[in-house]
Amino acid sequence: MTAPAHAAASLERLLATKEIIIICGSGGVGKTSVAAAAGIAAATRLGGKVLVVTVDPAKRLADALGVDGIGNVERRVPDAAFRKAGIEPRGELYAAMLDTKQSWDALVMRHAPDEATARQILDNRLYDGLTSRFVQSHDYVAMERLFEIHQTGKYDLIIVDTPPTRNALDFLDAPARMAEFFGGRLLRWLTAPYRVGGRRGARILNVASRPFYQVADRLIGSQFLQDIAEFFLNFQSMYDGFVERSRAVEQLLRDKRTTFGVVTTLEDAPLREGERFCEELVKRNYHLGALVLNKTLPQDLFSRDGAAAAKQFCTDSSSVAATLSGIADTEGAARVLATIGGSFENFAVVAHRENELRQELTHQPDVVVDVPTFADEIADLGGLARIAGYLMPS
Amino acid sequence: MEPNLLDRRLLVVTGKGGVGKSTVAAGLALVASQHGKRVLVVDVDAKGTIADRFEAGTIGFKPREVLPGISLMAMDTEASLAEYIRLNLKVPIIGRLGPLARALDFVATAAPGVREILTIGKICWEVRESIEGRADWDLVIVDAAATGHVVAQLGAADAIGELVAVGPVRGQTEWMSELLSDPAVTALNIVTTPEEMPVEETIDLVGRARAELKVPLGVVIVNRVLPELFTRDDEAMFETLADAPVLDQLASAVGPGVPAVMDAARLAVAMRRSRLEHLNRLRDEVDLPTLYLPYLFARSQGRRETAMVAHALAGEMGL
Incomplete structure (x- = not known):
């Protein structure tokens, strides 16, 4: 870097x-x-x-x-x-x-x-x-x-x-691979048997390409191979342009x-x-x-005060609810307090996990940005x- | 619900990147093994994500048992081709497989579907071996390519069948197509999360699978569903508690951390609500049986998480 x-x-x-x-x-x-x-x-x-x-x-x-x-x-x-x-x-x-x-x-x-x-x-x-x-x-x-x-x-x-x-x-490799693909010996090898004496025609195999075609024919059939060769013969006409561009x-x-x-x-x-x-x-x-x-x-999930409040909501919701004036349904209030206390603790577990992962980061570039x-x-x-x-x- | 999901022979698990596809595939494997099935899990992308779910180290092409009844393998198209040639063609030049494999690898890169057929071919082969009692597993679970690529992969047998008029590959694709289209054998399952893009891709894939593939659809698995915190009454109560007069009382009774707890609850409610919209859209658009997995507020990955997912899956499957 x-x-x-x-x-x-x-x-x-x-x-x-x-x-x-x-x-x-x-x-x-x-x-x-x-x-x-x-x-x-x-x-x-x-x-x-x-x-x-x-x-x-x-x-x-x-x-x-x-x-x-x-x-x-x-x-x-x-x-x-x-x-x-x-x-x-x-x-x-x-x-x-x-x-x-x-x-x-x-x-x-x-x-x-x-x-x-x-x-x-x-x-x-x-x-x-x-x-x-x-x-x-x-x-x-x-x-x-x-x-x-x-x-x-x-x-x-x-x-x-x-x-x-x-x-x-x-x-990242795509341009290089594309150039390699068009310039590759394999492509020439694949198309050469169909291009003899500068003309396209029936396939002629030489010693080098014969074993390949022996297997390839048996695998996928010679017609399909010829289709492929046809296609790449045409494609090769774009070789220079592609390579330069890549x-x-x-x-x-x-x-x-x-x-x-x-x-x-x-x-x-x-x-x-x-x-x-x-x-x-x-x-x-x-x-x-x-x-x-x-x-x-959010960073709030790390707050010590938040954790303490959440814990009290979870363990002691009834007595907290009982202290509240102006709330008739103390049972309902207690239930909600317990729920949100538990939810805070749940999310805090995930937030702490995130923080641990953040600290384990090794390959930090100069700019590290948080988006909540x-x-x-x-x-x-x-x-x-x-x-x-x-x-x-x- | 799909009571017989685990009685099939091939469960393909796909989904948009990042939704937890591998975790679900691993969870399914664990559930199946807990119900007496011997399972082979195939990691198609071979990134090692499935191995991580079982804390199993490096996994290669050759299946390895990582838990009783659970074997893992990573797909490798070159190895798949070598195996195919060894098993099917009596080729005299086997010693020259190196350059030959490179040449065919090149054809695979160039010609559509060759790489895919080597992948799906190996998978189908394992399935057939298992059906005919020659393999060490009853069920093959595939941690497949993401939604964008899975149609090409599963359709490769048919596509090659169309392109290649003759030859052994042609003959090979027919039995593969048969296996893949048999609802007693195969099910394509889609993992999503209750978020916009994963849901859209799920809807899209269901449509494409029905139009372009003969592969039967299995279940949709919605991962990371946030819990509903409140009933409607409780929500009204929450608003009262979070409102200034009561909030002040709470803060003096409990401490300065109360607003943070309230904010976190608001965030949880809002996150759940915005996701609900996508869940509803999924329900409206997709008529497949759907399993819901809760968001895991856990700090662990690996086996512990896989076990938690398996437990939730078993519950959803009524096991």
Whole structure:
């Protein structure tokens, strides 16, 4: 990790100095909300043009931001939506949702040598599978789209909410893997028997490829193999474009202008994954900017006085209730006191557990931010702005 | 309720990331073992989360018994392929499996569904072995991919069947499809929490499973349900107690910590209430039997938590 020279590292400084912030974390920790809130914080406090790219099709986020559905094309969050939440935006906030299929189609159209080849690729029955079912294709296309948007120079800051992947760091490898995939000897090996003397034709095996095909034929049939080969022969025509692009994307991810924010809750499994993230990012020389501990329980639950009161409510509710003047139903009062005492103790157990986990954190970046859990769910821009207030305290 | 859930041979457990899918899968395994079943739990993502639930250390492709009647294994598509080739094809070049596996791994990456078929293939194979009495288990529980990917995984047998016209893989997919679509054998179960996105994904998955898969749906398990603190009368009483005149009395009688306790109660009530909306939506949209697991105010993970979940599950299943 490159330690900044200044002491006052803050999320505000990151938002002000970086051009790309990539938000990652395991599923269910609130990545999308944090990404949107960071966008709101930047747009309202720092100004400029800020874009939040999400992969989450949550209609609720679109509603919350006051945009009429978030699509592959960036949409501006109307100032009216800010004002409705009682905020005066200094800059402009935009939102876009990544549509994997559309982005892939655009990519093929751009890189294919001619329209006929592009059409052949788009119409191949393997294509849909590759782009929609092949899980890592989301990762690649997300990074590719980020690159494309960044290149337009339209935005001062782009915040990216990363796709929920099986292995959450897959997207980092996606560009390199895509380049390797197209340049790989295996692909040539797979397609070579179908491409003899510069022409496509019936399959001719050589000594090297024969054993592979002996097994592969028996496994999945030669017709299917030929389909695959056809598809990749066409796909290979885009090789140069893809490889060049993948390298550029990877460079951008490592650029000084790019930083990563890891979001986690203080629960065992997400936190462990969050820590693994931080560790990996640092190990691979990416810039780990901030760790956001999301949905934490209030500090009040640690209060000694609170614990004492809760205990008395639990053990002695009847006599406490009896002292109260103006309450006729002392039995009911006693029952409620016992209930809330017990509830406090329940939540305190969880809060203490959270605190222990917080203290066990080993890979802490310079910026660690707490966002408490809110009683009500975040349903509008005002709610997201509350999170923003914790990300960037005034 | 589904009284015969544990009498099936294959319980697939899925859900949005972060809802406690692995914990529920582990709990189910424990309940089943407590009711005399021998269980194999398959960790599809192979991240070790299932092993953690049993504090079992590292788990590999080869199943290992971690508690009496409970074995665990982690999915590994390459090992699955090697096993398949060893069992099904008399390949003379077995010594060269290394580069071959790499080549096929490449095809798996490139061609849709190959990786998935290796996963579901291994699972189905274990199920068939168990049905035919050749395996050490009666029930296979799968800690499956998250909601987004599980349809592709479970549909892989059919998808490959469509793509590959001939060859042994084609023949292989037919018996797999049969197992997966038999309601006496298989059930797809969805874990959710009473929160917006998990509930939406559950509704979505139920629809997709019905439209795109032949796999029978089992139960929906709602995890981390917060308790209802008050009846309506009690809630009125709470408001009275938390209101200034009585609150002051309480503070002088009990101490300065009273407001913190009141705030915590308010938070608990509000959290429960905002989640209730999603529970209701789930009830309206999904007509599957639903089990509710309470939020565990426990400090433990691992076996202790798994035992608590199993206990709650058994109660909900009427066992």
